[in-house]
Amino acid sequence: MCRLAAITSGEYFSPMENIIALETMKEGHDGSGMGLILKGLGGEFEELKDYPVLSGICSEDGMKTLDGYMNRIGFRLKYTWTPKTRTVRGIESRDHYFARVYDYPDMHRDKPLEEKEMLLLKTRLALRSLGEEDESIIIFAFYPDILALKEVGDPLQLGEFLGLDRSSLKAKIVLAQGRQNTNYAINLYACHPFFIKGYGTMTNGENTAFIPIREFLSGRNIPGYIGYNSDSEVFCHILHYTCRQLGYPLHYYKDVITPLKQDEIDARPDREAASYLKRSLRPLCIDGPNCVIGFTPDGTCFMVQDAKKLRPGVVGGVKGKFALMSEECGLDSVVPGRDKTTDVFPMKFDMVIIKPDAEEVLVWNQLHG
Amino acid sequence: MEPAARLDNNHELAVKDFPYIVRWRDDRCKRCGRCTAVCPMYAIEPAVIVQRALKSEGTMPEPQAVRRVITIVKQTTDISRYCTGCATCTLVCPNEAIEPEYNPAHKFNFHKNRGGHPYRRGGRRNDPAPSTLDRLRFSRISMLTDPALDAGRHEFRIRTYLGRILPAEELPVRVVNNRLEVNRKAGTFVPPVREIYPIMIGSMSIGALSPYMWEGLAMGITYLNEVEGMPVVMCSGEGGMPQRLLRSRFIKYFIPQIASGYFGWDEIVRAIPHMIEDPCAIEIKYGQGAKPGDGGLLMAHKVLKLISEIRGVPMGVDLPSPPTHQTKYSIEEAVAKMIQSMYMAWGFRVPVYPKISGTHTAKAVLNNLVRNPYAAALSIDGDDGGTGAAYNVSMDSMGHPIASNIRECYLDLAAQGKQNELPLIAAGGVGKKGNLAANAAALFMLGASCVSIGKYIMQAAAGCFGDEYNRCNVCNLGKCPRGITTQDPRLYRRLDPDRVAERVVEVFKSVDTELKKIFAPMGRSTELPIGMSDGISADDPAVAERLKIKYNC
Ligand code: SF4
Ligand code: SF4
Numbered sequence: 014m015c016r017l018a019a020i021t022s023g024e025y026f027s028p029m030e031n032i033i034a035l036e037t038m039k040e041g042h043d044g045s046g047m048g049l050i051l052k053g054l055g056g057e058f059e060e061l062k063d064y065p066v067l068s069g070i071c072s073e074d075g076m077k078t079l080d081g082y083m084n085r086i087g088f089r090l091k092y093t094w095t096p097k098t099r100t101v102r103g104i105e106s107r108d109h110y111f112a113r114v115y116d117y118p119d120m121h122r123d124k125p126l127e128e129k130e131m132l133l134l135k136t137r138l139a140l141r142s143l144g145e146e147d148e149s150i151i152i153f154a155f156y157p158d159i160l161a162l163k164e165v166g167d168p169l170q171l172g173e174f175l176g177l178d179r180s181s182l183k184a185k186i187v188l189a190q191g192r193q194n195t196n197y198a199i200n201l202y203a204c205h206p207f208f209i210k211g212y213g214t215m216t217n218g219e220n221t222a223f224i225p226i227r228e229f230l231s232g233r234n235i236p237g238y239i240g241y242n243s244d245s246e247v248f249c250h251i252l253h254y255t256c257r258q259l260g261y262p263l264h265y266y267k268d269v270i271t272p273l274k275q276d277e278i279d280a281r282p283d284r285e286a287a288s289y290l291k292r293s294l295r296p297l298c299i300d301g302p303n304c305v306i307g308f309t310p311d312g313t314c315f316m317v318q319d320a321k322k323l324r325p326g327v328v329g330g331v332k333g334k335f336a337l338m339s340e341e342c343g344l345d346s347v348v349p350g351r352d353k354t355t356d357v358f359p360m361k362f363d364m365v366i367i368k369p370d371a372e373e374v375l376v377w378n379q380l381h382g
Numbered sequence: 383m384e385p386a387a388r389l390d391n392n393h394e395l396a397v398k399d400f401p402y403i404v405r406w407r408d409d410r411c412k413r414c415g416r417c418t419a420v421c422p423m424y425a426i427e428p429a430v431i432v433q434r435a436l437k438s439e440g441t442m443p444e445p446q447a448v449r450r451v452i453t454i455v456k457q458t459t460d461i462s463r464y465c466t467g468c469a470t471c472t473l474v475c476p477n478e479a480i481e482p483e484y485n486p487a488h489k490f491n492f493h494k495n496r497g498g499h500p501y502r503r504g505g506r507r508n509d510p511a512p513s514t515l516d517r518l519r520f521s522r523i524s525m526l527t528d529p530a531l532d533a534g535r536h537e538f539r540i541r542t543y544l545g546r547i548l549p550a551e552e553l554p555v556r557v558v559n560n561r562l563e564v565n566r567k568a569g570t571f572v573p574p575v576r577e578i579y580p581i582m583i584g585s586m587s588i589g590a591l592s593p594y595m596w597e598g599l600a601m602g603i604t605y606l607n608e609v610e611g612m613p614v615v616m617c618s619g620e621g622g623m624p625q626r627l628l629r630s631r632f633i634k635y636f637i638p639q640i641a642s643g644y645f646g647w648d649e650i651v652r653a654i655p656h657m658i659e660d661p662c663a664i665e666i667k668y669g670q671g672a673k674p675g676d677g678g679l680l681m682a683h684k685v686l687k688l689i690s691e692i693r694g695v696p697m698g699v700d701l702p703s704p705p706t707h708q709t710k711y712s713i714e715e716a717v718a719k720m721i722q723s724m725y726m727a728w729g730f731r732v733p734v735y736p737k738i739s740g741t742h743t744a745k746a747v748l749n750n751l752v753r754n755p756y757a758a759a760l761s762i763d764g765d766d767g768g769t770g771a772a773y774n775v776s777m778d779s780m781g782h783p784i785a786s787n788i789r790e791c792y793l794d795l796a797a798q799g800k801q802n803e804l805p806l807i808a809a810g811g812v813g814k815k816g817n818l819a820a821n822a823a824a825l826f827m828l829g830a831s832c833v834s835i836g837k838y839i840m841q842a843a844a845g846c847f848g849d850e851y852n853r854c855n856v857c858n859l860g861k862c863p864r865g866i867t868t869q870d871p872r873l874y875r876r877l878d879p880d881r882v883a884e885r886v887v888e889v890f891k892s893v894d895t896e897l898k899k900i901f902a903p904m905g906r907s908t909e910l911p912i913g914m915s916d917g918i919s920a921d922d923p924a925v926a927e928r929l930k931i932k933y934n935c
């Protein structure tokens with residue numbers, strides 16, 4: 014089972030904090046990989062928040078293909094961040110790790126966000142397919158104010174390898190996952206956290222309802238609902254579908270993935286709408302065991318559990334900095350001085366929601382609101 | 383030497399030509415006559431024969447040949463009175479003196495067409511081989527990475543929906559104060575949807591069934607709903623329902639069926655203003671798996687007083703339903719207009735769905751229904767389905783197995799993203815070998831939202847003798863030895879409706895546990911695992927390929 018370490022804060026912090034938290038939960042991951050997604054970028058990215066960041070890995074050839082493609086579309090490179098990699102035993106370095114900030118093509122610069130998002134998504138998918146076969150181009154995200162890094166190896170060693178311990182790279186929200194590999198072959202596209210159009214999630218556990226969910230999402234005809242190299246990628250797309258496509262408030266995500274029984278719904282003030290939802294989104298019901306941690310475009314973070322099996326997950330911190338972790342020891346490493354009695358272990362009906370900038374923690378309960 | 387003429391039995395059949403040979407034991411029989419009295423076919427009769435025996439009476443052996451006249455039980459070779467193998471004789475024999483034995487070398491099908499009348503019978507396809515459903519196994523077992531659930535401890539929700547489900551995008555909801563609310567001003571028609579148990583009792587009419595059998599089923603269903611909290615529903619079959627039931631609150635557990643003969647619908651329509659509850663749904667029958675392309679037929683001898691009243695017809699006449707709905711000349715007519723008229727009858731509060739027989743063309747019907755916003759479901763009846771009366775050739779040689787038919791329809795819906803909008807109901811041989819829970823679960827994983835059973839519940843609840851070796855299967859003759867499919871009070875009085883009801887309840891309670899025993903190790907409990915095709919595998923690569931599931935060996 015993978016280990017998850019997410020931090021949300023009012024101040025910028027280094028992703029090394031997440032990595033160190035993962036290190037404390039070391040028996041839970043096997044060094045088969047780590048994924049990082051940073052949102053609310055600081056440091057050199059702070060001034061570039063409106064421009065999309067292309068995060069990925071390329072071979073020499075892949076880089077040329079990528080440049081050619083981006084030029085053709087009209088994306089202009091504004092800034093490139095590359096990790097100052099060091100040689101670390103056991104980690105096989107690839108040619109180019111990068112987060113590149115682009116300016117939109119002229120004809121898109123003044124378009125509304127939705128159109129820009131579509132362009133970014135299409136570009137990401139095109140680049141992905143250009144380099145998928147020979148793994149010359151691997152793209153994790155292409156979106157403003159989002160940076161993603163993924164690689165095979167032990168999280169702490171990867172932190173060192175990518176030079177994150179000495180880097181000025183900082184963010185206000187960082188999701189980090191230390192992988193416990195259940196497949197022999199490691200595909201970086203199967204590595205959490207996942208991201209689509211402003212929404213990011215990571216999960217531990219196994220999704221037993223994966224096939225019906227994948228079939229349902231694929232049938233929505235929504236660009237970007239592809240991939241599914243991991244059974245957990247659907248959690249991210251369900252989030253996007255619920256909040257963006259359908260426009261539901263975030264807490265309905267919990268109702269979608271773990272629907273209540275009809276008599277429980279009948280006791281809620283929104284019973285009629287919630288009953289409709291339960292029927293219409295029946296194939297998106299999960300059966301766990303899963304703990305899902307994620308964020309939405311406005312910087313809200315959350316943690317939810319499946320309804321029965323539950324995976325370890327705890328939320329705690331102080332105003333201005335909260336951590337969402339697989340284990341308490343991860344929490345201790347990030348916010349040691351907090352009042353532990355206020356730590357929240359979300360149960361079957363709960364959704365822990367942390368407001369942007371880690372202002373406040375709310376526990377939304379499916380039965381009682 | 384006997385004259386040659388007396389040896390000329392050329393135009394007679396031998397017992398060996400018959401599917402069942404009655405094994406009668408002279409030494410055990412006490413000549414009580416119960417077997418011959420009870421045989422629904424008059425296939426056995428008392429006879430007198432002259433027997434040669436050796437006798438010795440003195441102190442010394444002095445054998446003498448004597449001839450004596452004895453009574454025996456004799457099987458007839460008159461094909462109109464063939465032994466069906468029902469074993470009612472065995473059932474009533476106090477001395478275990480009589481038993482029918484299946485004769486695999488029989489020539490029955492060569493001869494059962496006397497008078498130019500093809501063989502007609504009840505039952506289902508006489509194919510004892512395991513169906514595709516019985517060749518599927520549940521092989522995705524949750525282990526370590528996903529802790530299995532506990533069938534005894536965890537909560538399981540084994541329910542499904544019957545009714546057209548709107549895609550979320552079309553729901554009339556809006557966000558008010560961070561909460562979803564139904565927007566009544568949107569004017570969107572939200573079709574009625576029922577939450578039901580995913581195994582329903584399929585359409586068997588009062589008429590085909592005896593009044594006691596139907597009553598037993600109906601009581602069982604009602605008990606399950608009212609006492610056990612299991613929303614099991616039952617379809618009426620063609621031919622209406624008793625007024626008493628139509629006007630009772632229990633009608634909500636029933637699905638009246640309208641078929642091409644429209645029998646009983648005058649009475650139903652008349653009852654509408656007096657109904658205090660809506661029925662669960664309405665089924666429009668276009669086809670039946672056991673006899674594709676055939677209408678219904680209730681033979682005259684089954685049309686007695688009760689039936690004539692319910693159906694609104696004279697007594698003692700054959701009641702054939704035509705193969706198609708005569709007033710409808712195209713699928714648009716048949717489906718759209720009929721569905722809408724039925725919706726209208728109940729003020730758009732009752733789901734209406736069609737039932738067709740399994741066919742290569744099911745997808746065409748399906749896609750027509752997808753475009754009809756009122757179609758509440760599609761029920762497909764595969765070729766292992768049963769019937770009360772049909773031509774043997776229809777049953778044995780016509781139709782499409784349910785497994786691949788459901789699968790391709792589900793995948794077709796999934797490709798359009800509509801697999802949750804139009805529920806598929808699978809029928810036809812579910813539980814053929816007694817594995818009801820396993821067959822049902824496999825069908826869910828292939829894509830069915832619900833399954834429908836008929837023959838299974840007759841066998842399990844009332845001990846129907848019928849099987850795929852053509853045992854019994856005289857449902858069409860009104861001679862049912864169990865009292866299940868007859869209108870003859872002397873026969874149906876054998877059946878105790880309370881016992882039938884009790885068995886219905888037992889069957890559903892046990893199948894519920896068995897379903898949990900399947901779903902729990904697969905890690906599924908919150909929703910029915912519809913379309914969870916990674917859960918099952920086939921023992922035959924061709925089957926696996928056709929169903930797009932794993933092949934395991
Ligand atoms: S098995 Fe049935 S049909 Fe055959 S002799 Fe016995 S009672 Fe008659
Ligand atoms: S027992 Fe009755 S219902 Fe069953 S096969 Fe025989 S006649 Fe038909």
